[in-house]
Amino acid sequence: MSRKPNKVLAFREWDSKRHASTTSNSSSTSNGTTSKAPRRDFLEARQISLYELFDGSQYQLDVPEYQRPYAWRAKQVQELLADLHAAYLSGQEYFLGNIVTTRQGSAAGEPYWIIDGQQRLTTLVMLLGYLRAWAAEQQDLGSLAERVERMLHIPADPLNPAAKARYRLLLRSSDQQFFVDNFITSYLPTRYSLSTQLDSPANSASNYHEAAAAAAGAIAQQQQQTAGAGGSAAVAVHAGSQQQQQQQQGGQGVPLSNETWWRLYGAGDVLACYLASAMQQGLNLQDFMHHVLRNCMVVLMIARDEGTSFKIFSTLNGRGVDLAVVDKLKPELLQALPAPKRQSFADRWSVLEAALGRPSFHALFDHYITQQRHDVLQQLTGRSDVEVVLSMVLEYGQQLLQIRANDWSALEAEGGTAPAIAAELSEACFFINLLADDAWQPWALEFFYQSADDAKRAAFLRGAELLSLFCELKQDEGFKRERWLAAGSQLLQRPFYSDQVLSALALSPDEADEFVVLLGSRELAAAADERLLTHLLLRADSINRKALHWRRLKVERIVPTQPPKGSQWRRQKLLLPALSDDEAAAAAAASSSSHSTYHSLIYQRGKGSGGSGGSSRRSRSRTSSTSSSAASSSLAVSSGDEASAGSNADTHGAAGTSSSSSNVPPGMREVLYWHEMTRSHWVNRLGNLVLLQPSGQQSAATAHLSADLATKLQHYSACAADEHFPEFTGGLLSGRYSRDMFCPEECRQRHGDIITRLIEVFRLYPGGL
Secondary structure (H helix, E strand, O other): OOOOOOOOOOHHHHHHHHHHHHHHHOOOOOOOOOOOOOOOOOEEEEEEEHHHHHOOOOOOEEOOOOOOOOOOOHHHHHHHHHHHHHHHHHOOOEEEEEEEEEOOOOOOOOOEEEEEOHHHHHHHHHHHHHHHHHHHHOOOOHHHHHHHHHHHEEOOOOOOOOOOOEEOEEOOHHHHHHHHHHHHOOOOOOOEEEOHHHOOOOOOOOOHHHHHHHHHHHHHHHOOOOOOOOOHHHHOOOHHHHHHHHHHHOOOOEEEOOHHHHHHHHHHHHHHHHHHHHHHOOOOHHHHHHHHHHHEEEEEEEEOOHHHHHHHHHHOOOOOOOOOHHHHHHHHHHHOOOHHHHHHHHHHHHHHHHHHOHHHHHHHHHHHOOOOOOHHHHHOOOOOOHHHHHHHHHHHHHHHHHHHHOOOHHHHOOOOOHHHHHHHHHHHHHHHOOOOOOOOHHHHHHHHHHOOOHHHHHHHHHHHHHHHHHHHHHOOHHHHHHHHHHHHHHHOOOOOOHHHHHHHHOOOHHHHHHHHHHHOOOOHHHHOOHHHHHHHHHHHOOOOHHHOOHHHOEEEEOOOOOOOOOOHHHOOEEEEEOOOHHHHHHHHHHHHHHHHHHHHHHHHHHOOOOOOOOOOOOOOOOOOOOOHHHHHHHHHHHHHHHHHHHHHHHOOOHHHEOOOOOOOOOOEEEEEOOOHHHHHHHOOOHHHEEEEOOOOHHHHOOHHHHOOHHHHHHHHHHOOHHHHOOOOOHHHHOOOOOOOOOOHHHHHHHHHHHHHHHHHHOOOOOOOO
16 A cells, blocks of 8 residues: 555646736736736846946855756857857957846845856856966966955955955855865865766766866867057966966866856866966967956846846846756745745755756656656646645655665664665666666656555565666667556555555566667677676676776677688687587586576577467567567577577587597697688677777777687676676686687587576566476
C-alpha cells in the first residue's frame, strides 16, 4: 500500500484561480458600479550610463534569493564583449537594454533588487574587476585601480552611520563569497576544474578552457588595430595572461562541485582571454573602458512593488540565455507563498539547484508541474496549494540528490541486513547515474516517494537501468515511450503495490531474449556509442568503483578493423609452443564452460527448435519490425552467423588448434588465426572490446591501436587493466584469453563469457537458462 497520501501537482489549476481572482477584482461590483481604475504610477524608467550606475553610492544592486543563478556561457560573454568592442571602434553609443528592479522603500541607501538584468550586470562587474586587476599590475595606473575599486566596493559614509560599506553588486548569498574572492578582491587567482560530482553527461561538454581558447583565436582573426592605441598592453602582466599560462601548463586545478561557480569561473576565463587577445592586437584597455562606462546606456526600470516587477519581467525578452519555464515560474510561485515561508523555500530551491545542476533540477518541474513530457501524470489527484506543490517537488529533488550522491552510510550503520541492502543501493545508483538517458528519473523518484522499502528501491533502480539499456540498444523511440508509459501507468495506480510496479518494469521473456541477441550483435560497436559500450563492459567486470574515473574510460578493439600490411592480425595461422597436458586441459575446460551458457542459449533457442518458426521465445533484431516472424528469424540468423564464423575453430579442437600437424615442427602447434572474413565478423562484437582507464600520456597514445597483441598487452599493463578490470581486460594479461595470441576461438570464448556475465548480473532468467 502507499505510505503517503496522494498529492497533485496542479500548477495550472492554481494559476487559473489566480487569474480568475485578478479578473474579478477588476470587474463590476454587485451594485453595478465599476471598480476603481488601476494605478498608473506603477513604473519609473530612467536612462543612465554605466558610469552613473556604478559611480557613487546611489545604486546598490542586490540579486534576490529567488532569482535564477548566473547562467551565461562562453557564447553570451563573447557576444557582449564583441558588441562593446565594435561600439568602441566606431565611436558610437551602445544600448545594453532594460534593467528591471524594485525597492522595498524610497529611503537613501535602500538597495535595488534586480528582477531582470542580473546576467548582464554580473558580467559587467567582472569586466570592472578585470580592469582593476590589470591596472593594479601597471606601474603608473595605481590611481585608476583605486577609482575602479570604489565602483566595485562602496565605502562607508562617516557622516551617515546607516550607510555601511558594501559591494556594489550582491549576488545570491550562496554565490557572493566565491564572486568576491575570484573577481573583486583579485581576478581569477585560482585555477579550477569541474568536480566529478558535476561530471555528468549534462555538464561534461562544459569545457570553458577550450571555449576561452576558441574565443581568443576568433578575436585574433577579427581584431582591427585601434589608431593611437599605443603598445601599453604589450608590457602588461595581467590576470588574463596568467590564466592562459596556467592553461598551457595543464593540471587539474581545484575541483568545483557548484555548477553556478563553474559558470562564473568559465565566463571570467573567457572574458580574460578575449581582452588579453584584444590587447595583443593593439587595444588600449583604459581607453576602451572609458568609452564603455561613458557611452553604454541602460534603461533602469523601477517598479513600485515586487508584484509589478514580476509582471514587467514576464513581458520582456532580454538578450542572452532564454529563460526556462522554471525561471519564469519561480518568482510567481514564491510570491504566492506566505511571506514568512518564502525565504525558506528560496533557500532550499537554491541549494538543490546548485547541487543537482540546472538541467536536472528543471527537469523535475518539467515532469511534475508543467506536465509537458508525461501526460499520464495528470492522473494524480489531490490538493493544488502552491506550498504543497513546491514541497513535493523539492522532496523529489532531495531524493534525486541522494541517488546522485550515492551515500548510504546512514542505512549501512543500522546493522542487520541494512549493510547488504546499502551495498545493493550503492551499486544500483552508481550504474543508473552512468546512463545518458534520464527517462528513468521521474518514475524512480515517484517510486522512492511511495515506497520506503530500500531493498525494493534498489530493485527498481536495477530494473530501470536494464530497461534503459534495452531501449538504447533497440533504438526505437516509439517502443521506448510506450514501454516507459506502461511501467509508469502501473506506478501511478492507486492503491500502490510495489511488487506490481517491479513486474511491469521487468523485461518480458521475449524482451530478455531480444536483449541477449542485441548484446551479441555483430555490429554492436559500430552502432552503439562509447558510453553504452562502457556501461556494458563495466557491468560485466569486477570493478573498484571508488578508484574509477568514468571520464577517463576508453573502449578499444583488440583485433583492429584495418590491420596494417605485415601485421600479425593478417596471418591465418600461427606456430606456437605446444601446450602441456595441464594447459591443454585448462583450455578445454574454459572452452567447455563458455559453450555451456550463452552459446547454449543462442543455439538451443535459435536452431534447436527447428529454425525460425519453432520457438515462442524469439527476439527481433535492431532493424526488424515488431512482427513475431521477424523476431524469430533474427535469433536464428544471429545464431547461424556466429556458428559459421566459429565452425573452423570448433573442428580443430580447443583454443583453435589445427588438427593438421604434418608440417608442424616437434614441440610446436599450429593455431588457426585471423583471416579477413573471420576478422570482419568479430571486430565489432563485445568479445573484441576492452575497457581501459588510461591517465596522463597514456590517454593520448594511439600507436598500440593497430599494433600486434604483444604491444597491446604492454599498453593494457601500463593502464593497470588487471587492477581496474580484472575479469575481461585483465583476463588478457593473465593469459586466460591470450594463450593463443587471442585467436578467433579465444575471442569467441571471451564474447560468450562477457554475455553470460551480463545475463547473470541483470538476472534476465531467474529460473535459469
